[in-house]
Amino acid sequence: MKDLIYLKNVASLHMDIARCTGCGMCREVCPHDVFVMNGKTAAIARRDACMECGACSRNCPAGALSVSAGVGCAAAVLNGLLGRSGGECCCGPAEDGGKTGCC
Amino acid sequence: MTENKYSLELPVLGGGLESPDAGGVVVLPSLNQPFVTGEMRTPVGTVPRIAAELAGRDRLGTLKARLGVNRANYKVEPGLYALGRPDETSPVLASANYKTSFDCLRRSLAGRDAWILVLDTKGINVWCAAGKGTFGTNELVYRIEAGGLKKVVAHRRIIVPQLAAPGVAAHTVKILSGFRVHYGPVRADDLPAYLDAGLAASRDMRRVSFGLPDRAILIPIELAGAAKIFFLASLAALLLAGLLGPAGLAANLFHDGLFAVAALGLGLLAGAVLHPLLLPWLPGRAFSQKGATAGLIVVLGLLYARGVDLSILPGKLEALAWLLIVPAVAAFLAMNFTGCSTYTSPAGVKKEMRLALPLEISAAALGSVLWIAALFTA
Numbered sequence: 001m002k003d004l005i006y007l008k009n010v011a012s013l014h015m016d017i018a019r020c021t022g023c024g025m026c027r028e029v030c031p032h033d034v035f036v037m038n039g040k041t042a043a044i045a046r047r048d049a050c051m052e053c054g055a056c057s058r059n060c061p062a063g064a065l066s067v068s069a070g071v072g073c074a075a076a077v078l079n080g081l082l083g084r085s086g087g088e089c090c091c092g093p094a095e096d097g098g099k100t101g102c103c
Numbered sequence: 104m105t106e107n108k109y110s111l112e113l114p115v116l117g118g119g120l121e122s123p124d125a126g127g128v129v130v131l132p133s134l135n136q137p138f139v140t141g142e143m144r145t146p147v148g149t150v151p152r153i154a155a156e157l158a159g160r161d162r163l164g165t166l167k168a169r170l171g172v173n174r175a176n177y178k179v180e181p182g183l184y185a186l187g188r189p190d191e192t193s194p195v196l197a198s199a200n201y202k203t204s205f206d207c208l209r210r211s212l213a214g215r216d217a218w219i220l221v222l223d224t225k226g227i228n229v230w231c232a233a234g235k236g237t238f239g240t241n242e243l244v245y246r247i248e249a250g251g252l253k254k255v256v257a258h259r260r261i262i263v264p265q266l267a268a269p270g271v272a273a274h275t276v277k278i279l280s281g282f283r284v285h286y287g288p289v290r291a292d293d294l295p296a297y298l299d300a301g302l303a304a305s306r307d308m309r310r311v312s313f314g315l316p317d318r319a320i321l322i323p324i325e326l327a328g329a330a331k332i333f334f335l336a337s338l339a340a341l342l343l344a345g346l347l348g349p350a351g352l353a354a355n356l357f358h359d360g361l362f363a364v365a366a367l368g369l370g371l372l373a374g375a376v377l378h379p380l381l382l383p384w385l386p387g388r389a390f391s392q393k394g395a396t397a398g399l400i401v402v403l404g405l406l407y408a409r410g411v412d413l414s415i416l417p418g419k420l421e422a423l424a425w426l427l428i429v430p431a432v433a434a435f436l437a438m439n440f441t442g443c444s445t446y447t448s449p450a451g452v453k454k455e456m457r458l459a460l461p462l463e464i465s466a467a468a469l470g471s472v473l474w475i476a477a478l479f480t481a
Binding site for chain 1: 231233234265266268269270271272273274286289304306309310311313382383388389390438439441442444445446447448449450451452453454455456460
């Protein structure tokens with residue numbers, strides 16, 4: 001089926017191309033195929049598909065990627081607004097397992 | 104030499120062993136867990152042995168967790184487990200300690216021998232735990248040490264689910280533990296193909312999908328989450344209709360009260376059932392917009408079925424009230440579904456909520472006032 005794309009032009013993903021060593025790790029860990037290899041470096045090809053999970057920046061050995069990572073979860077944002085500490089979202093201790101499927 | 108280094112021992116005995124020859128540093132999981140089928144001697148001590156086949160009890164446990172029963176406490180003990188009859192050359196796979204994640208992993212490895220290293224993710228699944236950092240670099244390095252992995256296997260490779268990558272820095276794990284992280288496929292079902300290809304995943308195995316089955320399986324937990332507030336709202340609606348309605352108590356309850364409960368139920372249906380099922384086809388990108396659309400469709404159907412008389416004031420007020428309330432309820436529930444989706448970004452969710460949340464609250468509040476006004480004018 002077609003790719004589901006959320007709101008456009010919001011993702012905070014940033015790449016410092018000068019630092020990229022072209023190891024390809026970002027492409028490997030990205031669950032939404034945001035990156036392509038462009039010659040000797042990686043490049044952001046599908047920015048609007050980025051869900052800001054932070055896998056790429058965490059696994060970039062060169063520190064070329066930055067993203068303000070988090071879970072895209074309304075309940076978590078609501079709890080933040082209400083001053084409750086996080087963890088009550090689908091991923092919280094009370095109710096985990098939100099993210100799809102069994103794993 | 105594998106034969107005496109790694110020997111099987113049946114039946115299950117005792118629990119919570121610490122290896123004496125590892126100086127108490129090695130901590131092995133208890134053998135006294137219902138899914139443990141045996142035990143296995145390793146250079147670091149006795150490790151619980153597990154099977155790939157799930158028992159009826161495991162399936163029942165997963166079903167209950169999906170329905171929200173005991174989900175927060177559906178855990179396995181962290182540490183090293185032996186699946187089948189692994190030796191020092193067998194692959195090591197990391198798992199979360201949410202029992203459903205663990206079961207999903209072992210089920211996919213039927214007919215294979217492997218070591219399973221379970222991290223303490225507080226009973227949370229891989230992706231969510233990685234987002235929180237509990238499935239993280241430090242925990243992984245700690246479990247590699249505490250499981251005595253360097254003595255159990257001769258290689259230095261560990262297969263970590265790709266969805267753990269938000270929490271695990273592979274290059275740091277290598278420096279701290281000596282083990283190279285190989286990111287496995289997103290779905291455990293692809294593990295046999297990944298292993299047979301020599302730890303290589305196709306592009307497709309690396310992508311997260313959010314297909315109909317993925318969405319449908321989340322419906323029970325959505326309904327369970329909304330059940331309490333739905334019950335309270337229904338109770339309030341019945342009370343108000345019974346007391347404020349134009350006729351006697353029983354007639355009011357039947358004519359206005361039960362209708363209100365039905366309308367609220369349809370809002371719940373639109374937001375927590377129709378929205379997940381119809382996600383790709385509902386218009387817009389924002390979940391609240393998709394949910395509001397689903398709510399609008401069902402409320403139009405409901406008002407038509409009721410045959411609301413739009414020529415009189417109470418009819419107009421009532422129709423308008425439900426046209427506001429039902430889409431607002433559905434939009435709010437749909438918005439909450441962002442937490443379960445596999446593609447919404449936090450920046451996007453915040454942007455959506457800044458606009459949607461005030462609209463949802465005002466629509467629901469205005470709708471409630473109009474509904475009460477309709478009861479008074481009837």
